[in-house]
Amino acid sequence: MPTTRLNASNVAKLAPRDATYITYDSVVRGFGVRVTPAGARSYILTYRRQDGHQRRMTIGRVDQMQLIDARREAQALLLRIGQGEDPLGEQDAESGAPTMSMLWARYVTDHMMVNKRPRSQVEDRSMWAKYIEPAMGEKKVEDVTHDDVEALFNKVKRAGRKRRPTAVVQLLSTMFNLAIVWKMRSDNPCKFVRLPRGEHRNRFLSDAEQKRLLVAVSHLNDREAAAAILLILLTGARLNELLQATWDQFDLDDDGIWTKPASNTKQKRVRRIPLNTWALAMLKQLRRLADPADKLVFPTRARVGNIRMAWEQVRREAHIADVRLHDLRHSYASLLINRGETLYTVGALLGHSDVQTTARYAHLQDETLRRATEKAGKALPKRMRFDIRRQIT
Numbered sequence: 001m002p003t004t005r006l007n008a009s010n011v012a013k014l015a016p017r018d019a020t021y022i023t024y025d026s027v028v029r030g031f032g033v034r035v036t037p038a039g040a041r042s043y044i045l046t047y048r049r050q051d052g053h054q055r056r057m058t059i060g061r062v063d064q065m066q067l068i069d070a071r072r073e074a075q076a077l078l079l080r081i082g083q084g085e086d087p088l089g090e091q092d093a094e095s096g097a098p099t100m101s102m103l104w105a106r107y108v109t110d111h112m113m114v115n116k117r118p119r120s121q122v123e124d125r126s127m128w129a130k131y132i133e134p135a136m137g138e139k140k141v142e143d144v145t146h147d148d149v150e151a152l153f154n155k156v157k158r159a160g161r162k163r164r165p166t167a168v169v170q171l172l173s174t175m176f177n178l179a180i181v182w183k184m185r186s187d188n189p190c191k192f193v194r195l196p197r198g199e200h201r202n203r204f205l206s207d208a209e210q211k212r213l214l215v216a217v218s219h220l221n222d223r224e225a226a227a228a229i230l231l232i233l234l235t236g237a238r239l240n241e242l243l244q245a246t247w248d249q250f251d252l253d254d255d256g257i258w259t260k261p262a263s264n265t266k267q268k269r270v271r272r273i274p275l276n277t278w279a280l281a282m283l284k285q286l287r288r289l290a291d292p293a294d295k296l297v298f299p300t301r302a303r304v305g306n307i308r309m310a311w312e313q314v315r316r317e318a319h320i321a322d323v324r325l326h327d328l329r330h331s332y333a334s335l336l337i338n339r340g341e342t343l344y345t346v347g348a349l350l351g352h353s354d355v356q357t358t359a360r361y362a363h364l365q366d367e368t369l370r371r372a373t374e375k376a377g378k379a380l381p382k383r384m385r386f387d388i389r390r391q392i393t
Contacts, residue, residue, distance in 0.1 A: 006033065008067055014041060019146040019192060022046075031074035033062060034145075037192075043070035047081050049089075053138060057088040089138075098184045100144065101137045104128055106182065107175050119240070127168050131156055141184040144176075149190050166195045204331040209320050216317035224300050225310035227286055232325065234279040236332035239325060243304065245297045252287060256280035 003026035004010065014023055016039040024032035030046045041062040048054050057077075059070050077087050112121055135152045136144055149172060156165040173190035180186065205213065213233075220226040228242055241260060251257040256275035275283070286297065300306060311325050 006031075006067060006071075011041070011062060011067060019150070020189075021147065025071065025074075028071055028074045028078070030078070031059075031071060034058075037146075043067075043074070045074045045077055047078065049081075049086050050084055055086065055088045055138075056143060058143070088140075097140045097142065098179075099137070100139050100141055101133065103141050103175055103179055103182075103184060104133070104137070107178060111174075111178060117240075123167070124171055127164070127171050131164075131168050132172065141176075141179050144189050146189045146192055149193050153193060153195075169193055169195060203323060203327045205320070205323065205327070209318065209323070210331070212318035213314060213320065216314040219317065220310050220313065222306055222310050224298055225307045227282055228298060228307050229311060229314065229325070229328070230282060231279060232328040233332060234276060234282070235273070236329050238329065239304075239307070243296075243298055246295045247287065247290070247297060248295070250275075250283060250297075252280065252284055256283075 003024045005027055006023070006025045011033055014033055014035050016035055016037050018037060020034060020036045022032045022034045022044065024030070024046075032044055032046070034042050034044045043059040043062060043065060044056055045059055046054065046056045059065070059073050059077075080087055112124055116124065131152065135155070136148060139148070149169060152172075153165050153169050156168050169190055173188060176185070176188040176190055180188065210233075217226050217229055228239070231237060231242055232239065235258070245258075245260075249259050249261065251259070256277075256279075258273045258275055260271040260273065262270050283297070290297075291299070307325070315321055315323060
């Protein structure tokens with residue numbers, strides 16, 4: 001890291017930047033001045049414990065302490081560190097200042113377990129254990145800087161995970177927002193980290209692809225998996241909604257209604273969804289073949305794995321390698337919009353609370369757009385049309 005011999009003059013000239021930064025001293029290793037975007041300047045010491053973990057502790061504020069005294073304090077601390085002590089750890093133990101591990105523990109109990117779905121909880125735990133805890137688990141919450149967050153983002157990015165770096169920073173940002181509410185710190189160091197813009201997938205099935213998909217599904221030996229794939233295409237349901245569905249949620253009489261309980265929906269609201277004729281017929285057939293003792297519509301053990309394996313077979317046979325299972329939900333929405341249904345109606349069927357969310361699914365096919373633009377040409381009076389060859393001559 002670049003260093004300079006700190007003196008009263010150059011310390012006074014250290015100006016705030018967009019992000020927190022540290023200027024290190026060339027005289028005492030690890031000693032430096034940290035400057036925040038708000039202009040706060042503090043003497044700090046960065047060191048490594050005997051187990052290799054890097055620590056950074058605040059010695060004092062520049063406006064309250066002379067440089068010579070701060071440098072002497074840093075030298076005294078380094079002597080203790082060389083003897084195996086951990087001054088910051090001792091300071092934390094005495095002050096009770098919350099660490100990132102303490103923040104994570106409260107995040108899990110007071111936020112994650114209360115507000116997030118099981119799958120999201122698994123993702124959060126994975127990101128914490130693999131990336132965040134090794135980098136900053138022992139840091140005090142108030143000591144984590146913008147540079148720390150940005151360094152972690154770049155480290156995860158170098159690992160080659162396309163969306164994971166952004167997800168890690170988003171998790172950290174949520175944790176720090178809660179830390180502000182819980183009086184653990186006053187700001188969010190993730191605020192100015194530049195994240196890549198998210199890109200929504202615009203993938204839906206063409207008519208030819210739909211035909212190939214139906215043929216491929218008909219060749220599946222796992223009839224339960226085949227039914228699940230087709231029901232996603234016929235209802236626009238999420239896979240987890242289907243796998244959690246029980247027979248008592250369905251009215252399979254002529255009206256055909258699926259009442260999804262709040263616990264099974266992303267919006268945590270009860271949703272009442274009419275079933276089309278084909279979905280209703282398939283569910284009736286499944287019910288006739290089901291064991292009367294089964295409460296779940298899809299009771300087979302490891303059914304998620306079974307369905308994923310079946311989907312891979314369908315993708316290969318139908319030559320749709322880039323289509324995800326969730327894209328069938330996109331196709332369901334696009335089919336409805338292409339046939340004149342409003343965004344409001346499609347949003348209600350998909351369970352969206354915001355029309356803008358539904359608008360992402362309005363991927364109009366070329367033929368639909370072609371028919372629309374033809375209407376503009378046909379609306380013109382015939383006498384206004386012209387032959388380009390005549391115009392040239």
